[in-house]
Amino acid sequence: MTTASAIRTSTGSTREKNRLRPEDRAVHDWYRFVLSFPSHLVRDYLDAFGVDSTQRVLDPFCGTGTTLVECKKLGIPSVGIERNPMAGFASRTKLDWSVDPDALVSHAGEIAVRALDRLQGQGIDDLGIAPLFQANNPPIAALRTLPSDRLSLLLKNSISPLPLHKTLLLLDILEQRRDDAAYPHERLALAAALVSKIGNLHFGPEVGVGRIQEDARSSVRG
Ligand SMILES: C[S@@+](CC[C@H](N)C(=O)[O-])C[C@H]1O[C@@H](n2cnc3c(N)ncnc32)[C@H](O)[C@@H]1O
Structure with missing residues (x-):
């Protein structure tokens, strides 16, 4: 079984797997939309692909920034591209942790x-x-x-x-x-x-x- 298929067959209903976990709400809940990836899925993939801080992640369709935020949490440099200005604004804002x-x-x-x-x-x-x-x-x-x-x-x-x-x-x-x-x-x-x-x-x-x-x-x- 490949790592990716192991992720796909992990237990739980699809609805449950797509739900945002309470510990992920602090950043991700600033703004999400129906196309946002579940944050724990992004973490699973970063882990499965062995991505670490020596690499850089490109998300060319970054939406409201789930992948970029997860990378930031793990200290992994990342870059996103998004054509929808509202989603792009949400990504940029969720990545700005300088606010008091x-x-x-x-x-x-x-x-x-x-x-x-x-x-x-x-x-x-x-x-x-x-x-x-x-x-x-x-x-x-x-x-x-x-x-x-x-x-x-x-x-x-x-x-x-x-x-x-x-x-x-x-x-x-x-x-x-x-x-x-x-x-x-x-x-x-x-x-x-x-x-x-x-x-x-x-x-x-x-x-x-x-x-x-x-x-x-x-x-x-x-
Ligand atoms: C499934 S969502 C992205 C989810 C995101 N990767 C995440 O981590 O939650 C796909 C996004 O791709 C954007 N998109 C579609 N076509 C695009 C294009 N040609 N260039 C940049 N973004 C595009 C859409 O506006 C949408 O926000």
């Missing part, structure tokens, strides 16, 4: 507070504490949307009007309060939340529109 986690969380918290303030000023209750405060609020502002040429690129109903408004407001605040060290990770976190929580996308594994949710609230707890 405490500073990132603190800056993201400041962004959240500003966003909540702005929404409240627009009469939009994002914390689910209305109607106590709603009576004193001005009427809900006109919801922002994308220019029609960009809106037409989205799958119909893939995001509802209120979550889109909140997302555009967050993007604005991220830009206005930009912290260069945190900016890529904050935008990638927003992108991950957009496809998994804020929007209405469903992956099965083909991408489509699932349950329509009219709102997407902050998970900030008092």
